[in-house]
Structures are given as C-alpha cells and as structure tokens.
Amino acid sequence: MKELSDELYLQFSSFLEQQCGIVLGNNKQYLVKSRLSPLVSKFQSGSLSELIKQAMSLRERNIRAEVVDAMTTNETLWFRDSYPFQLLGDRLLPELVEARRGIKIWSAACSSGQEPYSISMIVQEFQRRRPGALSSVQITGTDISPSMLEHCKKGEYDALALARGLSPERKRQFFEDVGHGRFRINEQVRRCVNFRPLNLLDSYASLGKFDIIFCRNVLIYFSAELKSKILNQFAGALNPKGYLLLGASESLTGLTDRFEMVRCNPGIIYRLK
Numbered sequence: 001m002k003e004l005s006d007e008l009y010l011q012f013s014s015f016l017e018q019q020c021g022i023v024l025g026n027n028k029q030y031l032v033k034s035r036l037s038p039l040v041s042k043f044q045s046g047s048l049s050e051l052i053k054q055a056m057s058l059r060e061r062n063i064r065a066e067v068v069d070a071m072t073t074n075e076t077l078w079f080r081d082s083y084p085f086q087l088l089g090d091r092l093l094p095e096l097v098e099a100r101r102g103i104k105i106w107s108a109a110c111s112s113g114q115e116p117y118s119i120s121m122i123v124q125e126f127q128r129r130r131p132g133a134l135s136s137v138q139i140t141g142t143d144i145s146p147s148m149l150e151h152c153k154k155g156e157y158d159a160l161a162l163a164r165g166l167s168p169e170r171k172r173q174f175f176e177d178v179g180h181g182r183f184r185i186n187e188q189v190r191r192c193v194n195f196r197p198l199n200l201l202d203s204y205a206s207l208g209k210f211d212i213i214f215c216r217n218v219l220i221y222f223s224a225e226l227k228s229k230i231l232n233q234f235a236g237a238l239n240p241k242g243y244l245l246l247g248a249s250e251s252l253t254g255l256t257d258r259f260e261m262v263r264c265n266p267g268i269i270y271r272l273k
Contacts, residue, residue, distance in 0.1 A: 004029050008049055015056050019068050020144055021201045021230075022221045035070045039063075069145045076111040078165035079118045080216065083267040084245045088212070089122045091264070092243060093134075096211055102136040106207065106237070108200060108215040110141035113152035113193075114165070115214060117185055120192045121174055140207060142198035152195045155185040200230050204237045211239050217247035224255065231256040235272055244270040 004012070012032065013024040024031070036048060043063055045051035054060040055067040079085050096103050107116035116139050123137045143149055158181055162171055175183040198207070200218070213234050219227045234244055235258035244259060246252075252259055252270060259270035 004032060004049060004052070008052060011056065012052050016068070016071055017223070019064075020072055020199055021223075021226045022072060023223050032071070036067060039066055039070060042066075065146070069147055072144050074111050076114045078114045078162075078170075080115070080165060081248055081267075083264070084214070084216065084269075085118055085122050087245075087264055087267060087269065088119065089126050092212060092269075093123070093126045094130075097130075097133045100211075103134065103138075103212070104208070104210045104239075105137065105139045105212045106210045106214065107139065107141045108198075108213060108234075109218040110143050110148075110152065110195070111145075112148055112157075112161075113141060113155070113195070114161075115216070116141035116152070116193045116195075117155070117189060119214065120189045121170060123192060124174070124188060137192055139193045140210075141193055141195045142207070143195075144197065144199045146197065149195050149197060155190050156182050157185075158182055200233075201226065204233050207237060209239045210237055210242060212243045212245070213238060214245045216245060217250070219246065219250050228255045232258060235259065238272045240272065242272045244272070246270070 009029055009032070013028075016022050016024060032052075033048060036051060039045070040048055040051050043051060043054070043066075045054060045063075051063070051067070055064045057064075093103070105116075105119055107119060110116050119139050120137075123134070123139070127134055141152060143152070156178065157175075162175065162183055171183070174186055174189050176186055178184045196207070198204070215230075215234065219230065222230065231244075231252060235256065238244070243262075248267070252261075258273060260273050262269050262271050
C-alpha cells in the first residue's frame, strides 16, 4: 500500500488531535498504516490516502468514527504494573471505608476492560477479607471507542489475553470457561462495573463524583495543554481528598496544582488538595 504523503500525514495528525486529543508526533506513518489498512478494504476506499481524506470530510461520518476508533484502540493487560492495585487493596480501600461505606471508582480510557475488571477483582478480595466493610462499590469504565466498550460489556477474553498479567489463581477464581477457547468474568466481578462512552476532552459532569480515578498510561498521548485541561477536570470530578492514579512514567509537574503527591512504597499517587 502506498505510503502517506508528508502533507496528508500532517493534516491527519491535526485532525486526530482535534477529534480526540491524541498527538501522533513525527514519523508515525507506519502506525497509521497498520491501524487503518483493514478499513481501506472495508469501505472500498481504493487507498489509505483516500480513506483518510474521506474520514476528514464532513460527509463521511461513519468512516470518520471508525477511523478514530481504530486510531484510539490500545492494548492493555491485567493488573498492569501491579503496585496501583496493591495500593488500592492495602491502603486506599481501608482508608476510604473509614470515611464512607459506598465508594465510587473511575477507570478512564479503559480500552478493552482489563483495568476496571482488575479493580473489581481487588474489591472482591477486599470484601472477603473484611465482610460488611463496604456497603457498595461502583466502578465506571469509560472509553472513546464504541467497539472497545462493546467488548468490555461482554466480559469475554481469549486465553492469550488472560495470559497477560492474570495469575492462574485469579483465573480460576474469577473466570468461567465458555468454550471455544474463551473465558467470561464471573457475574460478581461484572456487576460492580458499568461502561460508558466518553471523550476525555468533553465534560465529565454527567459521571458524578468519584473517590478514586485511574487514568494510567493515557496522558502520554496528549499535548501539555490538553493534559492540563484533563487533569483539572479530574480534580473537579473527585470527592474531597480523592485520589488520582497515573501511569508509572506520567507526572503532574507543570500541569496542575490541584493535587499533592503521596509517596508510597512502591509508587506515587496523587491526592486532591
């Protein structure tokens, strides 16, 4: 397939940033090609360049939606980096149940659902250790991708996906074999989680307030200006003294002064001032 011209790549990069905030950066033509090539055949566009031009036009809304969907779909894994989930079970949940019996947690940009379901598994394990300590836990997973949200709601994964970060013990405890090499998360884990579409550049008002927000390995795709906007909106979506958990390589430095850093062992989390 013919490569993109530099001019069209720059136009598409600008279009993608306007649509969803993602900054492609220089020389990522290979990424655009790998993500969008299947759509060239699907929409009979003739070429990658033609598909991109259709996506950027005002007339082809369905093509635009699928192109943005393809470019914003990222792989994830269970219990990524492990320490945020350890902190959730050992420190944050015990601290929060002292102040309130109902807890709300948001997994922002949840991709294919591993993060919110990992959170729910930690909650189940906490409830087994401390029966009756929590009256309710609501976990909200949001993503910009309609196809990812449909995948999340099914709660089904193949053996390869389960092998990425999930221990054999948790697989036995929380999944059921539904045949054809696929496994479904059990009802107890799934019923704590609801999924909603959300573009992080939009308002969060409809989501309500949360005690903990996970937004991990997502901000790296945004410009500094948009990172600042998103972080300040997160601050507005947290209850007093609520917590924000970012990816290991992400920082608030120079972006917002709404949080205080809390050093843990291991890792760093941020508490609303």
